[in-house]
Amino acid sequence: MAKIKSEFRCSECGWTTYKWVGQCGECQGWDTLTESTSAPKEVKAARISNNQIARPITQIPEDAQGHRPTGVSEFDRVLGGGLVAGATILLSGEPGVGKSTLLLEVAARLAKTGSKVLYVSAEESAGQVRLRAQRTNALVDTLYLASETDLSAVLGQFAAVQPDLVIVDSVQTVSSAEIDGAAGMPAQVREVASNLIRLAKANSVPLMLVGHVTKDGSIAGPRVLEHLVDVVCHFEGDRQTSLRFIRTLKNRFGPTDEVGCFEMTSEGISEVPDPSQLFVSGSQNLVSGSCITVTVEGRRSLIAEIQALVVKTNSPQPRRVTNGVDSSRVAMLLAVLERRAGISLMDKDVYVSTVGGMKITEPAADLAIAIALASAVTDKPVPHGTAAFGEISLSGEIRGVTNGKQRANEASRLGHKTIIDSSSSQLKAAIRLAIG
Numbered sequence: 142m143a144k145i146k147s148e149f150r151c152s153e154c155g156w157t158t159y160k161w162v163g164q165c166g167e168c169q170g171w172d173t174l175t176e177s178t179s180a181p182k183e184v185k186a187a188r189i190s191n192n193q194i195a196r197p198i199t200q201i202p203e204d205a206q207g208h209r210p211t212g213v214s215e216f217d218r219v220l221g222g223g224l225v226a227g228a229t230i231l232l233s234g235e236p237g238v239g240k241s242t243l244l245l246e247v248a249a250r251l252a253k254t255g256s257k258v259l260y261v262s263a264e265e266s267a268g269q270v271r272l273r274a275q276r277t278n279a280l281v282d283t284l285y286l287a288s289e290t291d292l293s294a295v296l297g298q299f300a301a302v303q304p305d306l307v308i309v310d311s312v313q314t315v316s317s318a319e320i321d322g323a324a325g326m327p328a329q330v331r332e333v334a335s336n337l338i339r340l341a342k343a344n345s346v347p348l349m350l351v352g353h354v355t356k357d358g359s360i361a362g363p364r365v366l367e368h369l370v371d372v373v374c375h376f377e378g379d380r381q382t383s384l385r386f387i388r389t390l391k392n393r394f395g396p397t398d399e400v401g402c403f404e405m406t407s408e409g410i411s412e413v414p415d416p417s418q419l420f421v422s423g424s425q426n427l428v429s430g431s432c433i434t435v436t437v438e439g440r441r442s443l444i445a446e447i448q449a450l451v452v453k454t455n456s457p458q459p460r461r462v463t464n465g466v467d468s469s470r471v472a473m474l475l476a477v478l479e480r481r482a483g484i485s486l487m488d489k490d491v492y493v494s495t496v497g498g499m500k501i502t503e504p505a506a507d508l509a510i511a512i513a514l515a516s517a518v519t520d521k522p523v524p525h526g527t528a529a530f531g532e533i534s535l536s537g538e539i540r541g542v543t544n545g546k547q548r549a550n551e552a553s554r555l556g557h558k559t560i561i562d563s564s565s566s567q568l569k570a571a572i573r574l575a576i577g
């Protein structure tokens with residue numbers, strides 16, 4: 142027999158709880174809760190018609206829909222080939238990173254192939270979006286623009302235009318009159334997203350939603366938003382540089398370890414199919430304190446340059462300044478250099494930086510940082526065509542890193558003939574190999 146449960150309901154606002162409390166959690170009224178007991182309702186099994194009954198998986202026809210390329214190849218690479226009919230993609234990112242610019246580019250490229258695209262902007266007027274389109278060469282007849290903030294109006298625009306792709310910028314600024322509360326509230330975001338997703342699935346039309354992020358970088362609104370959509374992409378980049386990356390955090394139809402590379406320019410957004418060239422200074426002169434390394438972002442290996450500068454100081458607390466690399470990692474490498482390679486930097490200010498605003502968090506860059514420091518302090522440059530990667534342990538040993546072969550291939554593709562890695566097992570030997 143079903144267990145009878147006590148429920149406490151606020152006589153003022155209807156808030157309910159299963160535990161008695163003196164103050165209402167909603168309207169904050171005192172002593173307004175009254176107890177009622179209700180037996181949980183039993184759910185009866187529904188009748189299922191013959192063609193609805195579950196079938197063996199082998200008898201279910203395959204979903205023939207494949208990926209349809211958008212024409213923006215770096216975005217297609219991240220999506221696993223392109224858009225899937227009826228699938229919803231959520232694109233999140235910091236304010237001003239270029240979400241609207243990217244989606245307008247995707248819309249225009251698809252529209253140029255003859256597809257009808259509906260771009261609903263709830264943040265900007267249609268005139269503002271047209272101005273951007275003019276700047277980024279995205280004026281196409283089959284790209285339809287609407288500026289709407291009401292969900293039913295967005296649904297109406299869909300019915301009127303009958304597009305092949307819908308873009309809603311952003312899900313946090315559209316609201317439904319059926320739900321109390323302002324746009325962006327969790328209940329509103331859930332309602333708006335679930336209605337749009339239902340519409341996309343019912344019509345087999347791909348849907349792209351822009352999502353805001355909170356201060357800590359996670360997607361604003363209820364967590365359920367990420368569960369509702371098929372693909373979650375994050376658009377990121379440093380404000381100081383024009384380089385942008387797209388990563389997938391979830392993908393029901395493709396891999397999640399791909400990275401797309403873009404550059405923001407005054408003409409809009411352009412794809413960077415070979416980003417390795419961007420993170421090296423390209424200087425022809427041999428300068429001490431610089432070493433090339435190879436990092437891996439998702440499935441992609443990138444060449445990066447580490448630069449180090451050491452300056453003599455009389456300060457009892459020498460400066461350790463880093464840019465693009467982890468400062469505690471550099472402090473550890475300075476200690477290892479002193480104890481295991483006999484290179485002391487106790488009386489020197491140390492500056493370590495990457496080129497082009499690249500951020501390196503993986504320990505694979507240890508060896509290049511150590512070689513750049515050794516090169517800076519001895520004033521012996523690392524010859525052109527040398528690249529180094531490997532993790533350095535506290536004992537001064539060089540450990541192998543993941544994707545070693547891929548890194549070596551990328552380095553040699555860009556003309557680096559000498560690769561220094563874990564095959565030189567000790568740091569001292571690796572430094573000798575690099576700078577003699």
Ligand SMILES: Nc1ncnc2c1ncn2[C@@H]1O[C@H](COP(=O)(O)OP(=O)(O)OP(=O)(O)O)[C@@H](O)[C@H]1O
Nearest residue numbers: 234235236237238239240241242243264405406407
């Ligand atoms: N006239 C211009 N020339 C060059 N770059 C521009 C110009 N106008 C805008 N930008 C670039 O575009 C970026 C804004 O892009 P966009 O509006 O697509 O960002 P967003 O992520 O959609 O921002 P929001 O979250 O505010 O909607 C700016 O940060 C700037 O770098």
Ligand SMILES: [Mg+2]
Nearest residue numbers: 240241264310
């Ligand atoms: Mg925008």
